[in-house]
Amino acid sequence: GACYEVPEAMRTHVTGHVPAAWSRTRVGSPGLDLQAGVISQLRAAGARITFASKRCTFEDRNLYSYRRDGVTGRFAGIVVGKREVPAG
Numbered sequence: 307g308a309c310y311e312v313p314e315a316m317r318t319h320v321t322g323h324v325p326a327a328w329s330r331t332r333v334g335s336p337g338l339d340l341q342a343g344v345i346s347q348l349r350a351a352g353a354r355i356t357f358a359s360k361r362c363t364f365e366d367r368n369l370y371s372y373r374r375d376g377v378t379g380r381f382a383g384i385v386v387g388k389r390e391v392p393a394g
Contacts, residue, residue: 307339308332309364310373 307329312320317336320343321328327343330336345355363371370379 307337307342309362310338310340311335312338 307327308331310329311331311333314336317328317338320338324343324347326346327338327340329339329342341358345358348355361369363369364374372378
């Protein structure tokens with residue numbers, strides 16, 4: 307959220323649906339924290355979050371970022387689901 311700057315109207319629209327995504331960038335402009343927004347939606351759906359990376363695609367040169375480099379590429383995320391079966 308500290309690096310993802312968006313127009314105020316976009317932040318207002320998105321956070322009207324997902325309040326946890328509200329953010330302000332490091333320079334004080336309107337931002338969106340997509341990770342916080344997704345985590346809040348997953349938790350609301352009953353998911354238990356055991357790990358969420360703190361790495362930022364814009365700041366970490368080891369991660370792909372079109373916003374940082376202006377070059378297209380590929381990016382993937384992984385979600386592992388584990389269904390817990392009650393004992394007994």
